[in-house]
Amino acid sequence: MSPERATLKEWVGLAVLVVPVLMMSMDMTVLYFALPFLSASLEPSATQQLWIVDIYAFMLAGLLIAMGTLGDHIGRRRLLMIGAVVFGASSFAAAHASSAELLILARAVLGMSGAVLAPSTLALIRNMFRDPTQRRTAIAVWTAGLSGGAALGPIVSGLLLEEFWWGSVFLINIPVTVLILVLGPLLLPEHRDPQPGRFDFLGAVLSLGALLPVIYGIKELADDGFSWTYVAVLALGVAVGVLFVLRQRTAPNPLIDLSLFRDRGFSASIGVNLVALFAMVGFLLFATQWIQLVHGLSPLEAGLWTLPAPVAVAVTTSVAAVLAKTVRPGHIIGAGMVITAAGFAIMTQLRADSSLAMAVIGASVLSAGVGMAIPLTADLIVSAAPPERVGAAAALPETSNQLGGALGVAILGSIGAAVYTRDVTDATAGLPPDAAEAAEGSLGGATEVAGHLPGGAGDTLLDAAREAFTRGMNLSAVVGGAVMLVGAVGAVLLLRHVRTPAGSAPAADGAAADAAGPTETAEPTGTAETAETAAAKK
Numbered sequence: 283m284s285p286e287r288a289t290l291k292e293w294v295g296l297a298v299l300v301v302p303v304l305m306m307s308m309d310m311t312v313l314y315f316a317l318p319f320l321s322a323s324l325e326p327s328a329t330q331q332l333w334i335v336d337i338y339a340f341m342l343a344g345l346l347i348a349m350g351t352l353g354d355h356i357g358r359r360r361l362l363m364i365g366a367v368v369f370g371a372s373s374f375a376a377a378h379a380s381s382a383e384l385l386i387l388a389r390a391v392l393g394m395s396g397a398v399l400a401p402s403t404l405a406l407i408r409n410m411f412r413d414p415t416q417r418r419t420a421i422a423v424w425t426a427g428l429s430g431g432a433a434l435g436p437i438v439s440g441l442l443l444e445e446f447w448w449g450s451v452f453l454i455n456i457p458v459t460v461l462i463l464v465l466g467p468l469l470l471p472e473h474r475d476p477q478p479g480r481f482d483f484l485g486a487v488l489s490l491g492a493l494l495p496v497i498y499g500i501k502e503l504a505d506d507g508f509s510w511t512y513v514a515v516l517a518l519g520v521a522v523g524v525l526f527v528l529r530q531r532t533a534p535n536p537l538i539d540l541s542l543f544r545d546r547g548f549s550a551s552i553g554v555n556l557v558a559l560f561a562m563v564g565f566l567l568f569a570t571q572w573i574q575l576v577h578g579l580s581p582l583e584a585g586l587w588t589l590p591a592p593v594a595v596a597v598t599t600s601v602a603a604v605l606a607k608t609v610r611p612g613h614i615i616g617a618g619m620v621i622t623a624a625g626f627a628i629m630t631q632l633r634a635d636s637s638l639a640m641a642v643i644g645a646s647v648l649s650a651g652v653g654m655a656i657p658l659t660a661d662l663i664v665s666a667a668p669p670e671r672v673g674a675a676a677a678l679p680e681t682s683n684q685l686g687g688a689l690g691v692a693i694l695g696s697i698g699a700a701v702y703t704r705d706v707t708d709a710t711a712g713l714p715p716d717a718a719e720a721a722e723g724s725l726g727g728a729t730e731v732a733g734h735l736p737g738g739a740g741d742t743l744l745d746a747a748r749e750a751f752t753r754g755m756n757l758s759a760v761v762g763g764a765v766m767l768v769g770a771v772g773a774v775l776l777l778r779h780v781r782t783p784a785g786s787a788p789a790a791d792g793a794a795a796d797a798a799g800p801t802e803t804a805e806p807t808g809t810a811e812t813a814e815t816a817a818a819k820k
Contacts, residue, residue, distance in 0.1 A: 288420075292410045295469035296420050298462065299403040300427040302366065305458045306396040307431025308438060310339055310687055311566055312451045315439045315574060315584060318726045319448040326382035333386050336497075336691060341393030342400070343685040344493040348486035350401030350677025351537045355481055357474040358402040358409075363466055365398030370459030377449030392452075404676035408664045409473045415607070418661055422603040425657040426596045428683065434592050436570040440585020479535035486537065488526035493685070495519030500692055539667070542675065547611070548666040550776035551659035554615055555679050556686035557769035561622060561762040562652045564690020565629070566591075568698055568755040569645045575725050576634055576748045587638055590646040595653035602654045611658040612777025619770035622651030626763030630756050634748040651766075655773075656683075662780065694762060698754035699724075705753055709746035725751040 313320065313335055320326075326334060353361040372395055376388035407424055411417040442450040499516025503509070530536040543549045574584040598618070605614050625648025632641060660679045667675030703722050710718040713731070720727035721743060728747035732740035 286412045288411050288413065288416050291469060293420075295410060296407065296423060298465045298469055299406055300424055301458055302362070302369070302399045302462055303403050303424060304427040304431040304434070305455050306342075306369075306399055307428050308435040309392060309396065309452075309455070310431075310563060311435030311570070312439045313435075315436050315443060315570060316448045316451050318730075319443060320385075321726070323448060324379070324382045324385060326385075330382040330386065334382065334389060337386055338389045338393040338396070339687055339691070340494055340497055341390050342396045343497075343681055344490040345394055345397035345486075346400055346677040346681040347489050347537050349397045350405070350675070350680075351486075352398075352481060353402045353405060354474055357472050358405050359466060359470045359472045361398055362402040362406075362470070363463060365395050365402070366459045366462040366466075368395035369399060370456045373452040373455035373459075377452040379449075400680040401677035404660060404664060404680065406470060406473065408676065409471060418603045418606055418657065421660050421664075422599040422657040425660060426599045426653065428656070428680075436566070436588050437585035437592070440580075440582045440588075444580065444582035482529070482533050482535055482537050485526065485529050485533060488522055488529055489537065492519050492523035492526050495522065497685075497689065497692060500689065538678070539675075542666055545666045546776055547662040547780040550612075550773060550780075551662040552678055552682045553776075554619070554655060554659050554769060554773050555682035556689075557765055558619065558622065558652045558655050559683045559686035560690040560693075561626070561686075561766050562649060562690070563687030564692075564694035565626070565648065565758060565762050566645070567691060567695055568758060569629075569641060571725060572632070572752065572755055573638060573641060575729055576751065577638055587642055588645065590642055591649040594646040594650035598650045598653035599657050602657050606658055606661075610777070610781065611662060612774050612780055615655045615658055615777065616770045616774035618651045618654030618656075619766045619773060620651070621654060622648050623763045623766040623770065625649070625651060626759045626766065629759035630763070632752055632756065632759075634745070634752045690762075694758040697761060698751070698758045701754035701757050702747075702750045705750035706747050709743050709750075713743075721747065 317331065317335075320334070321331060349361065349365075369392065372388050372391040376385060376392060379385035379388050404421075404424060407417070407420050411420045438454065439451045442454070495515045496519035499512045499519060502512040503516070527540070530538050530540050543552075570584065570588060573579060573587050577584075579587070598621075602614055602618070625644050625646070628640065628644030628647060632644070663679045664676050702725065706722055706728065710721045713721065717731045717734075721731045722728075725747050728743060732744040732747070734740070735743060
């Protein structure tokens with residue numbers, strides 16, 4: 283029997299699922315253009331500014347696995363509704379934060395609520411789209427929202443900052459909350475594990491306790507250089523991570539079924555997601571600041587110049603879904619990562635006086651490659667999991683995406699910052715200590731200081747800062763491109779025997795978690811053979 287095909291209701295429901303993913307992803311990058319305005323208003327320290335940017339992604343990545351499993355327990359649609367309410371409330375709080383500390387707290391809650399939203403969307407797509415071709419198309423649309431949201435963040439913030447204050451970049455989340463709460467119950471089915479067992483609270487605590495110290499340690503080591511304190515924090519995170527794995531091996535109802543990692547398509551896809559988002563999200567911070575500050579554009583002008591990047595993502599996700607009908611996923615994913623490396627190669631040639639077109643082409647090529655690689659990894663991951671645990675499995679590509687993006691901002695950003703500080707120091711000689719510290723801290727700080735210097739001194743400092751920033755960006759592009767090439771080779775080798783996941787007809791006795799949802803059925807993993815292939819061998 284052919285798999286059950288989705289109807290118009292499911293496709294409209296897909297739009298409802300993509301919108302929260304789009305907003306969740308946008309919140310990773312929506313502050314890029316807002317940082318100068320935010321800094322002028324709240325006057326955060328350099329460390330506070332980093333945490334304002336980073337804490338959202340850290341909390342999101344740390345809680346995704348726990349929240350994906352929670353959705354299997356209480357219902358994926360129900361969890362989506364709860365997450366939407368908290369997401370809207372914390373967005374309102376962030377928009378009206380009166381201090382850097384309150385904004386960090388609001389961003390942390392935003393990350394927590396994003397972790398509630400994210401796994402439910404992909405899990406529900408798996409439940410709603412049983413036909414493999416339709417499911418790949420739906421996941422391609424979902425991926426366009428996920429990847430495109432990171433690219434759209436700077437554009438939206440640029441448009442808003444042209445007319446409104448920095449808090450407006452958070453208020454746009456509130457209409458999305460209302461949309462989900464109104465349309466979700468009408469269009470989305472409910473699904474949950476009919477026999478979930480007891481939720482593993484200890485595992486949830488350990489997963490968060492492992493992630494935050496690891497990322498914090500890496501970020502501080504890259505930022506400030508070697509320190510035994512940071513090494514100890516990093517080691518603590520690794521130790522907690524080991525405890526988390528041991529807990530998952532022995533817990534009666536673990537958050538993650540570790541046996542899934544024996545599936546080569548599953549485990550390799552997790553790695554591809556992490557590497558791809560490490561490169562793209564980590565580098566977009568440079569690209570947006572270069573367009574805005576090196577060329578002196580307004581937020582709106584800079585946002586419009588970045589528009590081709592999300593368009594490129596939308597195009598290549600569709601291309602990947604079409605190619606998957608005849609080409610093995612490893613080859614498509616590897617090709618996408620090579621395209622991303624080509625985008626990085628273009629970025630290594632940027633100079634402070636280069637044209638805007640060169641930066642836009644490089645960013646668009648980079649984003650296009652990521653858009654080609656990601657949709658198939660998500661399909662391989664959710665297809666490997668049993669239907670009753672798909673919420674937990676759906677959290678893993680999101681976790682690797684967000685962890686990769688957070689590490690990209692921390693590591694690539696720190697590399698660029700180290701080069702910038704080294705190269706701009708000579709130009710700050712003779713400045714008052716506070717002014718020198720601000721100019722050496724960031725290109726935005728140097729721009730602010732230069733505006734208060736007399737005569738040609740300001741121009742001299744600004745030219746030196748722009749050159750230093752561009753050199754830091756060039757080195758980060760070299761690192762990002764090298765990582766993508768290694769990832770491309772690994773993807774092709776590890777996935778060379780993996781086939782595109784196939785669907786199966788709904789089982790007559792499948793158990794539905796709720797009368798509102800269709801019957802759930804098991805589907806083969808990414809490495810399994812189709813029935814037709816097995817018959818041909820016989």
